[in-house]
Amino acid sequence: MKAMPKLAPAAPELVHLTITEASRLIAARRLSPVELVEAFLARIAATEDRLHAYITVLGDEALAAARQAEADIAAGRYKGPLHGIPFAVKDNYHVVGVRTTGASRLMLDYVADETATAIERLTAAGAILLGKLNTWEYGTGTGEIHDDLPFPLARNPWNTDRFTGGSSTGAGVAVAAGSAMFALGSDTGGSVRLPAAAAGVQGMKATYGVVSRAGILPNCWSLDVAGPLTWTCEDNALVLRTIAGHDPRDPGSADRLVPDYLQGIGAGIAGMVIGVIRDLGPDAPSMQPDTRANLEAMEAVLEDLGARLVEISLPAPLSGYRQIVGAINWGESYSIHERDFLERADLMGKALRDKMTAGFTMRAVDYIAAQRRRRELAQSTDAVLSACDAVLAPCTFLTAPTFDDQETLTKFTFGAATSIFNATGHPALSICNGFDADGMPTSAQIVGRWFDEATVYRVARAYEAATPWRAERPVL
């Protein structure tokens, strides 16, 4: 890790601005990108010993970029709402000349020779990269904590004895704690939405193919989706709008126009039909009472806002989706890491090694059967979802557990309702919908039709504006 520059004490009022607020100030030249980046670096310096959100901080580079942004803006070359906005990325995104570790001992010395397309698009829009964020090894885990990776565990800013959600462990933390204004994670079975849920921020897994994965370490080609974590829905739409769009460098990239998600985001939801998924089948985890209460209250808010709620049920139980995602992930992930597993398995953490063992013994017919079942379920699920404008679904069934409770940790991660939409490819946003009795954030998912992120944001934004949850930040 780079030495931290000496800075003035943290300025929480700056680090807790939303992107929208900060960019208004920057555009009006009432806030300098240098001042903003310095505030974030100071915040990182002040909180990292407790949070461990970062694996690599790029302090000097960020300050240089901030000075350039300041000069550009002063010279009238303002690039738009992300100009001068500091962000960080999960350490499975490549940046030329910077180490990418994937939190693995297998990659501690790896220096990237390419930059992820998503980062290129953000920096072209003027955003400033602060550093690389903590993650589970190659994005892998079932929730169990083995504490056997080369970096310390990231900790939840709402309560540092609690889990952060994975696999983008540092991403939710950094956004909630104000050590990055926004973050990019990646989501194979929930790895953007679960850290967002644990840290009370908004995390988007867009439709499969909307965001380029070029320059990101793969976990599972056919399920991986890169996506933003932000404090507000509007910020999320702003970031997604910038990183979305066809990229020939990613063979799974969808070749279609990206709508302006901000257009009409504030139009409200009166008259919308919102499907509600309450029952995820007999083998779904039992829901923590506060989580259930907040989900029910959220339904009431959506109704008050004028939406018509209709209960819908999915064509398969949660476990049906999870098995598919598991089998596909084991097979593809093993295909990616086969050589490392055969030659250097001793350097892998337990979670990754376990998954490799499962992948190693898996037959082709089982992988193909999972892909066939996935296609069937994607279509039958779409038939249910597309009858609604958007859908409200559970996210995690409980709030972030403490690190010492393996059973609950697994329930939080492996039991979550997130993998459904990796299997089907639908866009799903994890949104904070309140707090439990211990002050830990609760969450839900807002799901849309394929490629209809705009409606997801519109629903999320209406809910967010009607509720007080964005006013609370963790106290560190």
Next chain:
Amino acid sequence: MSQTTAAAAPSPVVPDHPPTAAAAAREIAAGRLSPVDLVEACLRRIEAVDGTIHSFVYVDAERALAAARHAEAEIAAGRSRGPLHGIPFAAKDNYDAAGLPTCGGSRLMAGTVADRDAILVAAMKNAGAILLGKLSTWEYGTGNGGEYFDLPIPTTRNPWDTQRFAGGSSTGAGAAVAAGTTVIALGSDTTGSVRLPASACGVVGLRPTHGLLDKAGMIANCYSMDVPGPLAWTVEDAALVLRALAGPSATVAPAPTRPASLSGLRIGVILDPGPGMAGPDAALVTAFTEGLTVLEELGAELFEISLPVPAAECFLAASVIGSSESAAIHEAELRERPQDMGFALRDKLMRGAMTRASDYLAAQRVRRMVADALDRTIRTYDAVVTFGAFHVAPRLGVEPEMTAFTADTMLTPFSLSGHPSLVQCNGFTGSGLPLHWQIVGRRFAEANILKIAAAYEAATTWRLRRPTL
């Protein structure tokens, strides 16, 4: 048997064989030929020779004649549906046709009767074509090239030499077109199953771009490589059928008539399969070289290019993908009724059932690399000409020539990459066995390869020769 159909002036007419679809269409349009005569001619031809070559597994004479009478009445009433109206066709027995058995050459499906047409059979019928029946196939389209004489249907024989193999897996399709038991055949091609029978039997076999044609109502062999396609005596006929199959929404160019010139076309030529695979027979090389001269005389510019990945590696990747996907499709049958399978299918499914997911995925990764590399090459030309199979039709049951015919080919690279490819007769050996080559195009640019093949066909005399049975 007697020839009852009137012959069109410019079309090659050989006694006992039905005319081509295009020639028949002209005669029908002129009121000189009736669909009933045409269907009767095919039925007589079936009766005369199919006891020897076994191209059909099921002939539906009654319904075919009824459809022919209906077509005759429609045409007489001025309601022509176009050039395929009244033209007889037959489908490989992995296509469903309402009211007919679909057995896929397998004991596992004995007694199965389809209740609706496969999309492509329906498309042919909508165009007015008349289904004669179902054509022989290897079990579920599966074979390693060997002939084990263990299927519930007799082995198809090559009409040019009945001691020789007709090419698989659309075994009946090539033989039927060459022997004239049908005018048009529909086959399906996973790693060569349209193009190999076309090669062995000296007819035109077209494997269109992956994804162009709808496979609903066909028995799957391998989801990610299966492509249905027509076999016909001439390029023009294949083009007419492709247009009917692709449907009105697809942008398929009109059937080429007889382009006199290929000037301005840039054609890549691939000669070398790369290491690990036996190259083409001398007779195929000679015919290929002479064919290139014809293309040059027609005005095409030729460029020698190389295959980016050795054909042997493509074959290996295709084998892993094919056996794995097949095993995923037929896993329950393998567990419950392996004794009802022929050796070739059982052998493939056992390999597939024991293939690891990581090996399947590795093969799919190789495939993507091959497809991207080939596409970069092919995109810079109007078409590519190369070999198809590296041998002529082998003697039935004689190894290793049988398996070598199916294994040593330039066909699998394009199965992996999904580019359209066409096999066409380009001469004969001294003993009268057909030779062939392969023309490959850019994705969805079937028009280019049809144009080149049609020009070559018009400039040569190979279509004047028919097998004598």
